Amino acid sequence: MPELADESVDAIITDPPYSSGGLSSSARAAMPSKKYIQDNSKLQYPDFYGDNKDQRAYLHWSALWLGECFRIAKPGSPICVFTDWRQLPITTDALQAGGWIWRGTAIWDKENARPQPGRFRNQCEYITWGSKGDMPIDRKVKVLPGVFRVIVKPKEKYHMTGKPIELMDKLVQIVEAGGTILDPFAGSGSTGVAALSLGYSFIGVEQSKDYLVIAQQRLEQAYNLAISKNTNYLGKLS
Numbered sequence: 001m002p003e004l005a006d007e008s009v010d011a012i013i014t015d016p017p018y019s020s021g022g023l024s025s026s027a028r029a030a031m032p033s034k035k036y037i038q039d040n041s042k043l044q045y046p047d048f049y050g051d052n053k054d055q056r057a058y059l060h061w062s063a064l065w066l067g068e069c070f071r072i073a074k075p076g077s078p079i080c081v082f083t084d085w086r087q088l089p090i091t092t093d094a095l096q097a098g099g100w101i102w103r104g105t106a107i108w109d110k111e112n113a114r115p116q117p118g119r120f121r122n123q124c125e126y127i128t129w130g131s132k133g134d135m136p137i138d139r140k141v142k143v144l145p146g147v148f149r150v151i152v153k154p155k156e157k158y159h160m161t162g163k164p165i166e167l168m169d170k171l172v173q174i175v176e177a178g179g180t181i182l183d184p185f186a187g188s189g190s191t192g193v194a195a196l197s198l199g200y201s202f203i204g205v206e207q208s209k210d211y212l213v214i215a216q217q218r219l220e221q222a223y224n225l226a227i228s229k230n231t232n233y234l235g236k237l238s
Contacts, residue, residue: 001065001184001205007074009203010179013172013191015082015163016065017051019058045160046210059090059097065184066098072182073132076139078174080129082108082163084122091128100130108167109149127171140176158188158214168194175200178234189215192237193222201236 053061069079079100083091088105095102106127113123150167172194175181179200183191186204188211195202196219204219206212223237 001068001072004072004182004203006071008180009072009077009182010074011077011175011181012069012073012079012081012184013175013181014080014183014185015161015187015191016062016185018084018087018161019051019053020084020086045157046208055090058087059094062091062094063097066094066100069182069184070099070132075133076135077132078129078135079131080106080127080171080174083126083128085124085126088126088128095128095130100132101135102128102130103135104129104146106144107147108163109147111149111151129174142173144170144174158190158218162188163190165190165194169198172198172200180236186215187211189218192219196222196226196235196237199226199230199233199235201234201238203238
């Protein structure tokens with residue numbers, strides 16, 4: 001990210017590690033594969049680092065990368081950051097600490113979360129969103145819902161915490177046509193796949209070598225498919 005120029009992208013859409021899960025500090029400090037994958041799961045995903053911070057470290061770290069994103073984004077750019085119910089309050093704080101204007105929280109309703117007798121289902125994750133300064137209401141984008149109801153399909157997942165392409169296809173449309181979207185936690189590349197398929201340019205950053213390989217393959221396929229469908233395609237992949 002330090003290599004990216006000031007005010008060079010049109011939006012930030014990302015799904016950072018939540019540093020969540022577990023009922024105790026020791027459980028939360030465990031690797032993601034122990035927190036998020038059930039023992040009877042038939043699918044295996046590579047592990048990843050950065051998901052075991054305590055609350056103070058998570059806030060400080062989040063403010064740092066959000067501040068760097070603020071530098072890279074153009075004035076008026078939207079930002080969308082995924083989080084869960086545990087980290088929702090601290091994510092809204094971090095967004096503002098990074099310089100962004102917090103404009104609201106959208107909901108991703110997964111519908112099929114595991115039931116817990118006598119309790120509400122934790123079937124939602126959240127999208128904390130805002131902008132770099134003023135965000136004109138006359139931008140040429142469609143009206144987006146405040147709730148996205150999209151079921152997770154395990155066969156379509158490439159990352160243990162990956163988001164459905166159907167969800168990302170809808171979310172990236174907060175960006176004006178032809179814009180460049182940055183995802184500093186690209187994972188398996190789902191944000192980029194959605195962006196490229198709809199004609200946006202995409203810049204992804206990922207530190208896990210395992211997921212980098214997966215993301216590169218998926219992004220190249222999405223990019224080549226988009227070009228084959230539209231000879232005037234203007235999107236770029238970085």
